Amino acid sequence: xxxxxxxxxxxxxxxxxxxxxxxxxxxxxxxxxxxxxxxxxxxxxxxxxxxxxxxxxxxxxxxxxxxxxxxxxxxxxxxxxxxxxxxxxxxxxxxxxxxxxxxxxxxxxxxxxxxxxxxxxxxxxxxxxxxxxxxxxxxxxxxxxxxxxxxxxxxxxxxxxxxxxxxxxxxxxxxxxxxxxxxxxxxxxxxxxxxxxxxxxxxxxxxxxxxxxxxxxxxxxxxxxxxxxxxxxxxxxxxxxxxxxxxxxxxxxxxxxxxxxxxxxxxxxxxxxxxxxxxxxxxxxxxxxxxxxxxxxxxxxxxxxxxxxxxxxxxxxxxxxxxxxxxxxxxxxxxxxxxxxxxxxxxxxxxxxxxxxxxxxxxxxxxxxxxxxxxxxxxxxxxxxxxxxxxxxxxxxxxxxxxxxxxx
Ligand SMILES: *Cc1c(COP(=O)(O)O)cnc(C)c1O
Numbered sequence: 001x002x003x004x005x006x007x008x009x010x011x012x013x014x015x016x017x018x019x020x021x022x023x024x025x026x027x028x029x030x031x032x033x034x035x036x037x038x039x040x041x042x043x044x045x046x047x048x049x050x051x052x053x054x055x056x057x058x059x060x061x062x063x064x065x066x067x068x069x070x071x072x073x074x075x076x077x078x079x080x081x082x083x084x085x086x087x088x089x090x091x092x093x094x095x096x097x098x099x100x101x102x103x104x105x106x107x108x109x110x111x112x113x114x115x116x117x118x119x120x121x122x123x124x125x126x127x128x129x130x131x132x133x134x135x136x137x138x139x140x141x142x143x144x145x146x147x148x149x150x151x152x153x154x155x156x157x158x159x160x161x162x163x164x165x166x167x168x169x170x171x172x173x174x175x176x177x178x179x180x181x182x183x184x185x186x187x188x189x190x191x192x193x194x195x196x197x198x199x200x201x202x203x204x205x206x207x208x209x210x211x212x213x214x215x216x217x218x219x220x221x222x223x224x225x226x227x228x229x230x231x232x233x234x235x236x237x238x239x240x241x242x243x244x245x246x247x248x249x250x251x252x253x254x255x256x257x258x259x260x261x262x263x264x265x266x267x268x269x270x271x272x273x274x275x276x277x278x279x280x281x282x283x284x285x286x287x288x289x290x291x292x293x294x295x296x297x298x299x300x301x302x303x304x305x306x307x308x309x310x311x312x313x314x315x316x317x318x319x320x321x322x323x324x325x326x327x328x329x330x331x332x333x334x335x336x337x338x339x340x341x342x343x344x345x346x347x348x349x350x351x352x353x354x355x356x357x358x359x360x361x362x363x364x365x366x367x368x369x370x371x372x373x374x375x376x377x378x379x380x381x382x383x384x385x386x387x388x389x390x391x392x393x394x395x396x397x398x399x400x401x402x403x404x405x406x407x408x
Contacts, residue, residue: 108133166180185209191307347371
């Protein structure tokens, strides 16, 4: 593989990993191989290829292998499996590591469709799930059962942004023979040293920052050598694969990941600070921001130069959903939509309480989620200012209506 030595800086590895070396002097990008059937010159060659990844299109081709290699190099993983969506990367991993009768410890702040899979398919095949407080830390040891096989982490959670103590959780899990699976979408492959923190399988919704341009869905499962074959067996049995056109889009996204993230980060800090100054905002949920919840753990476990553009904001309890809607509707640069990690800014009202089993009553005030994109931050702040003004106007109208009702 080309230039993936760990001593090289992240941005350098992202630029060169998965490409041919200088001596091989090929085109810059691998060709987009559109192929199902691979052909062999004779029976001996056919037999040689059987059972290898060169046998048939579903097992990979030059384009998808280049993306796998580049992702492995980016995160320091032994193996990578590419799936048609982030969600299928999660479900495939859980299916590979859990059997009927097993127990799963799932972080309560998990991406909601992951929870639906636990409550649906996993329950149906006899796997039980316990949801735990993301801030449990070493306390996880007390709720491990003899049949707990997987501890699932997602840090920070993508609505309420609690930062988990992954080294403590991993130590407790490993001491009892369980493995640690992480939905690392917020961290991306370059935000932390996932495997050094104790994670065994690191999953990405590549749909987000890796693809980075909101034009393809994809998942990636990155594993240690120890778990590689177990996960690959299930992955292969399920028949999962991705198209080469999407692989090329993800590879293109990966090349600019570090520089895009630097802009997302700088603008996100500015937006987070601005939000903190608004009287209607009770709390900004952005762990990289000094003084915010989870900041100390974030500083310990994430790379100092890393942060992304996703954050939350909690409003004062007297702000109504209607006022938040007025804010959102008034912005012009923030699109209203699910997902994040693309070049564009997004805004969404959130209601985490409806997806929680632990501490649901902590999240009853209206909330926002913001993805800070690559637009000029001055324009984004102006746009938010307009939104907040619309919210205040809405507030005044509500007050006037109440006043009128009171005097009539
Ligand atoms: C979006 C997302 C997923 C799912 O990814 P898809 O590609 O949309 O299936 C999983 N986990 C997290 C944290 C996400 O944000």
